[in-house]
Amino acid sequence: MLEEVERWLIERSWSVSDRPLHRILAAKRSSGQTVSVVLPALDEEATVGDIVSVIRHDLVLQVPLVDEVVVIDSGSTDRTSEVAAAAGATVVHRDAILPRLPAVPGKGEVLWRSLLVTRGDIVCFVDADLREFSSDFVTGIVGPLLTDPGLQLVKAMYDRPMTTADGNITGAGAGQGGRVTELMARPLLNMHWPQLAGFVQPLGGEYAARRGLLEQLPFPVGYGVELGMLVDALHLVGLDALAQVDVGVRKHRHQDGQALGRMAAAIYRTAQLRLARAHLLRPSLTQFERAGDAFEPRTYSVDTEERPPMREVAEYQSRKVA
Numbered sequence: 367m368l369e370e371v372e373r374w375l376i377e378r379s380w381s382v383s384d385r386p387l388h389r390i391l392a393a394k395r396s397s398g399q400t401v402s403v404v405l406p407a408l409d410e411e412a413t414v415g416d417i418v419s420v421i422r423h424d425l426v427l428q429v430p431l432v433d434e435v436v437v438i439d440s441g442s443t444d445r446t447s448e449v450a451a452a453a454g455a456t457v458v459h460r461d462a463i464l465p466r467l468p469a470v471p472g473k474g475e476v477l478w479r480s481l482l483v484t485r486g487d488i489v490c491f492v493d494a495d496l497r498e499f500s501s502d503f504v505t506g507i508v509g510p511l512l513t514d515p516g517l518q519l520v521k522a523m524y525d526r527p528m529t530t531a532d533g534n535i536t537g538a539g540a541g542q543g544g545r546v547t548e549l550m551a552r553p554l555l556n557m558h559w560p561q562l563a564g565f566v567q568p569l570g571g572e573y574a575a576r577r578g579l580l581e582q583l584p585f586p587v588g589y590g591v592e593l594g595m596l597v598d599a600l601h602l603v604g605l606d607a608l609a610q611v612d613v614g615v616r617k618h619r620h621q622d623g624q625a626l627g628r629m630a631a632a633i634y635r636t637a638q639l640r641l642a643r644a645h646l647l648r649p650s651l652t653q654f655e656r657a658g659d660a661f662e663p664r665t666y667s668v669d670t671e672e673r674p675p676m677r678e679v680a681e682y683q684s685r686k687v688a
């Protein structure tokens with residue numbers, strides 16, 4: 367792991383408990399900044415209502431941290447919009463945003479369009495398929511942007527157990543979620559963008575950023591949006607403007623393997639489009655394990671040796687002759 371990342375893990379990696387709510391609210395009052403929470407939602411009627419209700423109760427009605435909660439309907443065929451509206455969200459259908467550019471399917475598409483229909487100086491993205499959602503997810507990632515003017519983007523980090531459809535942790539145990547993270551995103555980032563190797567959940571769907579940054583970034587229209595945004599933000603504002611906050615445990619609906627294969631392909635394609643920027647491959651991979659109230663980095667060397675084609679090996683040729 368780069369020394370810069372080791373330092374970053376000390377200086378830009380926090381827990382939600384590091385910033386008490388009263389300190390965050392005081393910073394919001396003194397800075398006058400506003401906060402929008404955006405939930406991209408495709409057929410999330412089962413979960414979107416509870417998430418909106420918790421955010422509204424805890425962070426709109428009980429304390430004035432969040433100024434608007436906006437659900438962007440990504441082309442749902444269920445009652446997502448009705449359920450979200452009933453819970454108190456502002457609901458906007460993707461087709462109603464910038465109609466001169468017809469919307470295409472994808473998560474990034476609706477995150478991008480959300481910038482047109484929100485007003486917050488800080489924009490906080492939260493997936494709409496989360497279970498046992500805690501408003502700590504929002505407080506944790508919005509807080510540093512209010513208290514630390516030098517920060518531009520903050521990602522949540524958490525344990526990601528595999529869960530059943532009704533939200534119970536499966537026998538696979540803790541840390542088995544985030545399959546595309548472990549199999550595609552983390553290796554790609556470690557080898558091509560090693561400065562980002564410290565992110566425990568680079569693909570996590572909960573992150574907050576200043577509007578001034580988001581409006582400068584391209585948005586991959588699909589599932590490449592998280593990886594693309596992290597890489598582009600690194601290049602635009604540097605590692606020290608990025609941070610991560612431990613908010614505990616994230617339970618969400620899990621897609622099947624083939625769907626994640628398509629997700630991985632989109633993420634690889636997003637990386638491929640950015641790989642044109644010159645940088646060195648680094649043959650090391652840092653993974654993380656929960657250790658008490660922290661995440662322990664474990665760095666492994668990546669075997670990059672390759673054998674030549676067998677037909678170039680003398681013995682092989684002689685064997686063929688014999």
Ligand SMILES: O=c1ccn([C@@H]2O[C@H](COP(=O)(O)OP(=O)(O)O)[C@@H](O)[C@H]2O)c(=O)[nH]1
Pocket residue numbers: 405406407408409410440471472473476492493494495571618619620621
């Ligand atoms: O075309 C899409 C795909 C996903 N989503 C939303 O983006 C979030 C993350 O998507 P998903 O849960 O499918 O990703 P996963 O967490 O399984 O990687 C969820 O709120 C989805 O409803 C969306 O708005 N439009």
Ligand SMILES: O=C(O)[C@@H](COP(=O)(O)O)O[C@H]1O[C@H](CO)[C@@H](O)[C@H](O)[C@H]1O
Pocket residue numbers: 473493526542543544545546547548569570571572589590591592593618619620621626629
């Ligand atoms: O992190 C991951 O590997 C994927 C899949 O998670 P699971 O293996 O279903 O827990 O989930 C994330 O990836 C998507 C692509 O970046 C994000 O859009 C999702 O918000 C996030 O849950």
